[in-house]
Amino acid sequence: SLTMTTPKRLRDLIREIRSARTAADERAVVQKECASIRDSFRDQDNTYKCRNLAKLLYIHMLGYPAHFGQLECLKLIASAKFTDKRIGYLGAMLLLDERQDVHLLVTNSLKNDLNHQTQYIQSLALCTLGTICSVEMSRDLAGEIEKMIKSSNAYIKKKAILCAFCIIRKVPDLMEMFIPATRSLLNEKNHGVLLTAVCLITEMCEKSPDTLHHFRKVVPMLVRILRNLIMAGYSPEHDVFGVSNPFLQVKILRLLRILGKNDTDASETMNDILAQVATNTDTSKNVGHAILYEIVLTIMGIKSEAGLRVLAVNILGRFLLNNDKNIRYVALNTLLRVVQADYNAVQRHRTTIIDCLKDADISIRRRAMELSFALVNTGNIRGMMKELLDFLENCDPEFKADVCSNIVQSTEKYSPTKRWHIDTVMKMLRVAGSYVRDDIVSILIQLIAETSELHNYTVQQLFLLIKDDIHQPSLVQVALWCIGEYGEKLISGVCEEDEPVQVSEDEVIDVLEKVLTHNYSTEVSKEYAMTSLMKLTSRFRTSVGRVKAVIDAYGGSTHVELQQRSVEYSNIFTKYENMRSALLEPMPLIEGSRSKNVLANSESSTDLLNEGNIPNGESTTSVKAKNINNTESQNILDLLDVVPPAGNSANPAPPPSGGANDLLDLLGDVATISNPAPPVKPTPAPNLLDDLMGGDTTHNNQMNGNDGPYKLTAFDKNGLKVELTCERDNGQANVTIINVKSTNSTATTMSDYIFQAAVPKSFQLQLQSPSGSTLPPMNDGEVTQVIKVNNPQKQAIRLRIKVSYKQNGNNVTDIGEVSSFPSTLWQ
């Protein structure tokens, strides 16, 4: 055979490949080289095996197949020379993985090399084992590794530790055998060992709750190590811009987080050091920020004291002002995760967050948007909505649908007045009507239908919006429905608010016809238009003929749905003229809780850092309660009035069966408005019954004729007694007035007493201010409150009540239900 020429050196090959002009040239060079390497391997040429394998690795990295080198790796590993072994192991790590058969053959070499005299060869074996270990290898070699963890050589120790890390990931059962050796590792001085040991312990704790419990004892040690790191002063080996070994600090902080989660004692031990590191870290460079970020995550993840949590949120607030967009992004992300738990603290940074809505970076804008919605509450909704509507107008189209859905939810929860709610929703439609999701259209229609006191205003405003501009489908659809339904109000020239719009029947039909004929209109919009036109024949007086003509024209439409509607409606004109007005009567209110639909779609950001930090329900609801400012005292609320008790699980109580549907699904994680907030200086509520009956009605125990006050006990538990005295309102037929009297028969005072009530959907409830919020003991006084229940559908009155108060330092909440109201009260 011909003598081989000396194989190229690696760098020559690299140079040659780089100088190839085209992909085909490169392939040619590679193939030629591969052939030469293959020959060399086959000829058992040992001198240049190293070099050849290195070239093969390069070729592999470029993406070409290199499997024929696998056996060569084994041979090199088995060689005695360090350089051979080095390349051999590198090749094994890059070319072999568990799926190859050759993989198992490495085990023997690994076993030998793990016991080699030279530490660098041992380290090669350890490194390789850490990379390619399989289940069988793990079982085989675990004993060796455990021995090596106890070695006195720090270099070997740290690699062995990471090998153990790999082994327990592959074979979790083997974790037990490593635990004893691991504990003592934290006493080491060598940073590499510490780093890897913390790593291993972290993995063990994540995998097994028992081990986690076992390792809680090392929290003091970890705290000590951390303290030494920051006090130690300059250590050239591990210093990064003045911070000692930030990698180790970060790893320790993460382990502390895992150990402190859900454990008050461990968390308490950490409080000091966390505060110390947080305040001592220099933040002029990224490295300081990295550490602060980890600290914030840890503080939020453990049961830290309130002051520390506020510190963490403030750190995040400072991050938000940083020039580096990555740091801003990280801050927003974390704030989003903690906003539920630390609502008040995050609120303080609201203005900064709103500024981030105008950030240059799109992912920051998105996070800021989500966070803003999480922060909306009754107190700030007007200001926030203004900013958010601005944002909506200018933001990227991909956001708009989400923003609209969020706006609908927020206004549902927190609108101060009906008029504002409707206005905001209409503004949203005007700005982004093309992007609103379809389900939102039906929700909005339902909202408008329920706000009967603003029908004139709403329909007139909507008409103005689409009069000249019909290119936004969702806006058009909502407007068309309203025009059809409330046509007579549109042309009435009367309006509850603002100046009424003067418009004639013909103008309205013009617009509807335009929708039908225009290219812009979607099929759905045209269908709405057709139905609305039909409805108008019974709302308008003079336009029947014209409408009929328009509808007939679509009898031959190629769009099936339109054609069907047209034909059927035409039929109503011809064959069923006598039924027409009955068919087109105003629609009843849509069944089903709109609030439930709206809020069911909401994804509140519930990821509290994957932790079990239960949101502090009490603080959030009390904040929201105090923010209500019911300036419009006649505000009849449709929304559910009762805040779900903080201690309850998220599952709502099952709705009672029966006529009135969904009596208060207590929406799990949604805190709704409680009404009204107990005033600071109680003003005595007018006792209407006294005026009407001319005297003290409280002793009247029985039903006194049809309209006399009826008295019953709604609640009597733990010394708290709530009595209701009910009678019909003589002035308004459907209104029942209930006088609530609460007394306290225990020996201690009940303070911060709040009485709340809720009624089924078809009712309306108005709670007036209570006379006070303190119940003196031993029935020495009382709190009275007046409730008015409006019952237009004359259904059986049912009431669900909730009481909450403070007694002996405990917060007590309770619920009850009253349904035994006599029928004379409402029929």
Add this chain to the structure above:
Amino acid sequence: MIHFLMVAGKQGKLRIGRFFTHQKEQISTQTAVIKLCLRDGKEEGFVNYEDMTLVYKLYVNVWFIVGVSHEENELAMFELFQNLVETLKTYLGKVTEVDIIFNMDRVYMIIDEMIIDGQIAETCSSRILVPLQLMDAAK
């Protein structure tokens, strides 16, 4: 947990690819990841990719990219890049793209000393370089 570490040239050509967890379709992952990082035109940042976070930074004309699981501290990864570049500088004298290309095997060895099985093992450059210096002396 670090899933992989990649070093690429400015145009996106892979120079070093080190996978610490088994990835299906390594080659396509490589190309997809590099394309994703180059796409936004930012010099450093992080982005979500499948079930992990990619942290990337451009040093002059070399991209350093690392794919980590979600619990990792992204800002600490920037420090890792800095550490790696400084170690390479100590060993190679200067760090340019060409140096990395032609010393590919050494770079792999340095990475092996620093990161084992996806976890950072050693960050002190003098300790990292000892085995390599020994090997060079033996040659």
